Structures are given as structure tokens and as C-alpha cells.
Amino acid sequence: MKQRQLLPGCYVLLFIVLLSPTVASAADITQQLHRPLSNSSWRQSREEADSLVRIGEQQYASGFAEKTVASCLEALEIYHSIGDLKAQGVTYDLMAKAYLQLNRFKQGENALRRRLAIARDTKDFQAQIFALNNISTLLLQQGEAVAAGKTVEEALTIARHVKNIEGQGLSLSNLGLVSARLGDYNKAIKLYETALSFRRQTGDPIGEANTLNNLGDAYLAASNYPDTIGTYGAAMRIAKISRDRTNQLRAIDGLVIAHSAVGRYPRAFDLLEQRLILAQELQNLREELISFESYANLYEQLGNYPTAQNFYERAIILARTLADNKQEVRLVDKLTQMLKR
Template identity: 60%
Template sequence: MKIENIILLTCKILLVSIFFVPVTVNAVEVTEQLHGSSYVKNSSQLREEADRQVSLARRELKQGKTDSAVNLLLQALEIYHFTGDIKAQGLVYDLLGKSYVKLGRSKQAENAIRRRLAIARDLKDFRSQIFALNNIGTLLMQKGDFNPALQTFIEALNIAREIESLEGQGLSLSNVGLANFRLGNHNQAMELYENALNFRRQARDSLGEANTLNHLGDAYLLVDNYQQTIATYGAALRIAKTISDRSNELRAMDGLITAHSSVKRYDRAFELLERRLSIAKKLNNIREELKSFESYAKLYEQMGQYSTARNFYERAILLAKTLEDSREELLLLDKITRISKR
């Protein structure tokens, strides 16, 4: 066979091989494909594809796979931008905001939620404006910007009152109360929490009611009103257990443990703490297990049983190492050093 024929045959084989090699598509390439002439799907098919990605993202979020969910949401967002579906973009920004919060990416979270708010305003979607404003206020609170957060919550409350949204008024009043609490206006905060509870009960918002009750319990605890503290946290705990709201359930338990130990009701505090640890293990939540061990240590330290307290701090340190949380590890080591000097 002549050399020219061999070269020609080799080129043909290479072309065929390249044609059949599968191409992997990533999020960065989505925009290029959407605008490319080879992309033959119509608007309806594009919408179905984006909807499917959002559905998959929701499933990933439920399974705790937040990074994967974000990638799916970003791909869906590209399609919704291309098709001009503003309403769908707003829903995706809402999910992205919540996802970034879970990942601790506060700047991206705030950006996504502010975009969500802008779309809600363009569409005159007042209900979505209420929740977006409350989410922005919450992020501002986490940064310590209490006054801007308060103004944001008040804006949400005014909209909720205008459209007579019971759910929106309950949420916004509760957050206005929280901002006042952080600003040191404790009595005003308690009044706002009580008012918020009325709306949350009218709206049958059990999760919101448990959350506001926990806020109110924090306020009563701060002013040393232990009778009201225990009653309020107890109410939050009962509601949270009924609706399987683990977050508020654990939070109510923490409040009750602190309250009972403050008045030296150690048996009740240990009983609650045992239940708390059991829930954390059942959820396979290492962070909550760590918090339970630290609470055990604090209780034993308060009772003067320093060797037992040290043991629980050491167990908490092991979990901090598992979580690769060096900051928490140092704080726990400092507590061990402190009790070693007693």
C-alpha cells in the first residue's frame, strides 16, 4: 500500500473516532449551547429541561447535596434567562439564596435574594417581596447589621399589612422583635413576639409559632423570668415535636436545659440532655452531638464535677476534629485549660 493511501486511511479513522466520542457538558457550556445553531430544541423543550433540573435540585437539597443542587439551579437559570421566563428566574434565585445560606456563602446568598426581590417587585408579587425582604434582613442580622435589618423587616411588615397577609405579618413582626432584642430593646421585643404569635396562630403557621416561642423564651431567660421561660420553651418543644421540626425542637431543649440548670433542677436538665443527644445521634448530626457533649460538660462544671466535665469536653474535641472545625477545637481546649486550674 502506498504511503499516501496509508495517510488517507489513518485520517478517516481519526475523523470517525472523533465523531463518536461522547461530549461531556458542564454548566459553563450551557449558554454557548443555547445560543449555538446546533441547539435544535424549541422553547417548550427548553422549559421542560429547566423544570427537570429544578426538580432534581430540590431532591438534592432534601438529601443534603447542596453543592450539586447549586450546579443544577445555575444550569436551569441559564435556560430561564434564554427563554425570558422571569417568574421562573425568581423561583430559582429563591432556591439559590437558601442553598448559599446552607453553604455559608453569605455574599452569594444576599445577591441571589436581592435578585429575587427585584423580580418580585417587577412582577408586583407582594407575597414574594415580603419573604425576600425577611430573608435579606436575616442575612443582615447574621452580619451584625441590626439597624439596617430592622428597617428591612419593617418594610416587609408594611407590605404584609397592606395585603393583609397573616403569614407575612406573623413572620415580619417576629423578625422586628428579634432585631429589637439584638438592639437591647428587650421589653419591646417581647411585646412584638406576643403580637407575632397571634398572627402565626391565625395563619396556622405551626413552624413559625414554634420559632417565635423560642425567641420569646430567649427574652424571658435574659430577664431571669424562669417560670415564663420554662413555660414558653415547653410550648415550643411540644409544637416542634408534633410537626417533626427538629431544629426548633433542639433549640427549645437547649433553652429548657439552660433554664432548669439555672435554678439547679439538674435531674430535669440531664433528662432533656439525654433526649437531645439521642436525637442528634438518630439524625447522624455530628455538629449537634458536639453541642450535646459540650452541654454535658457545662452542666458537670456547674455542679463542680470537673473531671467529668473535662471528659465531655474531650469527647466534644474529637467531634470538632472530625468536623475539621479548628476554631471550635481551640475554644474547647481553652475551656479544659480553665477547669484544670480549679
């Protein structure tokens, strides 16, 4: 996907060199190290692990990915001891998202591949489809477009075999991402349009908004600003109605870039104000950081360096609060480079 000029923190993921072929199987992961527990002990352990996962979800939603990882690791130790494969899979999903938010891609891929191994052992086809799509997305982020394409094609094959409409929509949308990364935007647009038909069949507003955002990305990469704005606008409306904050924020980010590109700075600032308010309502410090950096980028683009400096400094403070050293160093470097002008 084309690199975003204004909002580098926004397009994370995309969710790496492949791991060693000797990836641990689900059987290895879930090897029992303790004697069987009594029913009451099993229930108590399960409740403790479930509580840790809920805490991890709250930590992730608030932008504290490092704490999420710690909670997941603690929960996994318990799930392993009681042999709960399904819960392990869900926990690996959450842990992978946290690793990716921290840009720790190798650990994120490891968690996703463990998730896939569990899904295969339990013959959970839907989980396989989603795990393969997530791995594909991660590979794509790291520039492994060919490997990403093969991985998502495997997911699409499974989805078609079991007639999983949701999985087909997701896989087609991610194949569009692969085509876009390879520079074939016309093919990407066609794949996204086909994916939309599947996602609308299932009444999946989150999936529809995600694919619309992907389509907006393709139009933006092709410098088709009218269709870019229309598509991101549709994604933002759907996401707002369904309270899908992730896609709502992503659509706003795309609209800021598109409006700025055609000189509509008042609209871009209006959208950034909406973004910051939403991030603060969510109490998500990482999204607040992204909003401050976006303001800084826009003011820097307009040559208003004092105001840009103020927003960079606010973003740096949040990076320190989140203990995100990489972000802090990157932001300090951007500020330093701007002040040299």
C-alpha cells in the same frame, strides 16, 4: 438577643456589613450564556438540577453544609442556563442557609439579596417578604440592629399592603427580635404576643413555635425564669407534635439554660438526653456536636472536669468529621482553657 452561656452553637444565625450597592440584579444573574435548548434537553437539564437541589437539602439536613453549597452552585448553573427564575430563588434560599450554618455570613447575605432581586423582578410579594425577613435576621446577628429594623419594617409594609397574614406574623416576630437586641424586652414581648395572634390565625405551628421560642428568649434575657420555662415548654410541645425538629431543638436548648440557671440540673440533663437522641435520629452530626458541647458546658459548670473533657473531645471529633475547622479550633481552645484550671 442575649448571648447564651451554655449553648453557643445553638443560636446560629442570627441568619455583616452590607454588600456593595452594586448588587447583581436578577437579570444579571440569569443572563443566558447558551443557545436555546430543545424541549427534551430542557427537561433533562431541569430534572438534573432538581435532583441536585434535593441532594443539597439532604446534605443540609445531615449537617454537611459545605456539600450543600457545592450542590446548589451546580444546580444554579443549570437553572441559569435554562432561565428558570423560580427555581433559582428556591436554590438561593437553600444556599443561604448552608452559608449561614458555616458562619460565612457575607456569602449568605449575597445569596439572600440575589433571592430578593429575583422576587422583585417576578413581583413575588410573599418571596420578597421572606427574603427581607431573612436579611434582617442576618443583619441582626451581626449587630446591625438599626439596619435590621429598617429591613423588616419594609417587609411588614409589604405584608400589610397585600394583606399577607403569614408575612405580618413573621415580620412582627422579627421586629420583636430587633427590640430585644436593643434591650427593650417589654416592647419585644408585646410584639411577640401580637405576632402570635397572626400566626395562630393561619394555623402555622412552625411559626407559632418560632415566636414562642423568641418570647422565651426575651423572658430569659429578663431573668424571668418561670415564664421562660413555661414559654419554651409550650414551644417544645407544639414543635414535637408538628415534627418541627428545628424549633424543638431550640426550645430544648432554652429550657436547659433556664433549668440550669435555677439549679434544676437533673431536668437539664434529662432534656439534653432527649436532645442527643433526637439529633442521632435525624442523623444530623452538627446537632450531635451541639449536644456534646452542651453536655460539656454543663459538666464544666458543675466542676466535673473529667466528664466535661470527654464530651469536648467527642464534639471535637465531630467537628473534624464535618471539616469545620473554626468549630474545631474553638472547641480545642475551650477544652484547653478548662484544663488550665
